[in-house]
Amino acid sequence: MRLVAYLHIVFLDRLAELRRAGDRGDSPVPTAVIIFGLVAAAIAVTALVSTKAKSWMDAIPGPAAP
Template sequence: MSILSYLHVVLTTRLVELRRDGERGDSPVPTAVIIFGLVFVATIVTGLALNRANSWMTNIPTFTNPVP
């Protein structure tokens, strides 16, 4: 039971320390880099979705090219 008490005290102490130093503003990664990464990923996902949609639309049969 002593190991559980020890872990509880350690976890509680660490959570109190994290709450105290919550908004220091010294992130190791600048905000601009994070935003650029998000925009880059969003552009890739949008391009892939557009490619899939165009590919799906070209496979729809028309009245001039019906499927037997």
């Protein structure tokens, strides 16, 4: 019976310790904001590179007429 009482007290102590510990990790909101920012930056860079590449390709002269 003493073992059961000991395990019960250890269990309750561990639960109390978990309740006191306020740090449970990072919220998903900042992670989502960071991901959204990275996606927006990637879209902007892709659009800029695509525009520059298209203008560079348009500057290439076509084949000469025979």
